[in-house]
Amino acid sequence: MLPVSTTSRLAGWPSQPLPFIRLFSDCGMNTCVCYAHIGLVYKILYFVLDDRLSFKLNNNDLRLMVWLMISAAVALPIQTTISVPTFSQPIPVISLNRWIVFLYRFDGNVDFNRTWAEYRNGFGDVTGEYWLGLEKLTQMTNNGQYRARFEFKSIQNESWFSSEYDSFQIDPESNWYTIHVSGFTGDAGNQFYHPNLNGIQNGMNFSTWDSDNDRHSTLNCCIMMERGGWWYNACGAHSMTGSFGSPKFYNKWLTDLGLATDPELDGVRAMIQRV
Numbered sequence: 001m002l003p004v005s006t007t008s009r010l011a012g013w014p015s016q017p018l019p020f021i022r023l024f025s026d027c028g029m030n031t032c033v034c035y036a037h038i039g040l041v042y043k044i045l046y047f048v049l050d051d052r053l054s055f056k057l058n059n060n061d062l063r064l065m066v067w068l069m070i071s072a073a074v075a076l077p078i079q080t081t082i083s084v085p086t087f088s089q090p091i092p093v094i095s096l097n098r099w100i101v102f103l104y105r106f107d108g109n110v111d112f113n114r115t116w117a118e119y120r121n122g123f124g125d126v127t128g129e130y131w132l133g134l135e136k137l138t139q140m141t142n143n144g145q146y147r148a149r150f151e152f153k154s155i156q157n158e159s160w161f162s163s164e165y166d167s168f169q170i171d172p173e174s175n176w177y178t179i180h181v182s183g184f185t186g187d188a189g190n191q192f193y194h195p196n197l198n199g200i201q202n203g204m205n206f207s208t209w210d211s212d213n214d215r216h217s218t219l220n221c222c223i224m225m226e227r228g229g230w231w232y233n234a235c236g237a238h239s240m241t242g243s244f245g246s247p248k249f250y251n252k253w254l255t256d257l258g259l260a261t262d263p264e265l266d267g268v269r270a271m272i273q274r275v
Contacts, residue, residue, distance in 0.1 A: 077101075079126050085139045092126045096271065099149060102132035103270035106153075108244030113227035116211040120173065131241075134177045134206060137272070138170040145275040148181060150240070152188055152251045153267035156260045160267075161188035161251075168272055176205035176213045179231045189253030191238055192231075199237035199252070207232050224248075240268045 081090035110129035122133025148168035166183025192202035205213035214232035221235035228241030242248030
């Protein structure tokens, strides 16, 4: 049995007046039994591993059904694990309403000034800020169809804005983990396309301070962005990995669209979901 422990109050997420929850799962070939420990009471759920997590209750317990409905309504984040092709061990992640969070920053406690190897392998921890890792992203998105969502918290008014893409895919390391997105919707602007050609970040290679793969002819964009690795052109309209609390942690779309007068950010999340 693989324990997956979580509470209704994860760091950086809005607090919800929900009970302490502890989940345990015992998985077979295509089904799981999930034991939900709610306070001092154990209840059992059965669900099918089809990425939709279609729940079948083994009884008519009203409290459990109410908790499930509340969780869905407030998009309760949980700490869980996922299987990734070529990785022998389950990978810990935060999951939010079927979205898998691959980038999360909210207080600056994790330094994103990292090497190519660190961005490839991942760093941080799901109990706080973290980066899942480029190799995991390429393995997942080349073994299934995924969509993506990028969320930005303005430092000025603490409002969240988002950009979603119907298609999201990351090339292998041999092609510098090039990003491919399409099918934009959202209120934060089309993050990987921009009227300024140097700001178009779709189709760009990933760059770090020790592996300069951007399109700037005279400088390393990653170093200019205080060593936050990202898919830079020359350079770009946003930076989700720049130094927290600095002007290099920004989204120019917020000012371009009149959503704020200061482009600096106070938090970001990026996540993918299998289609």
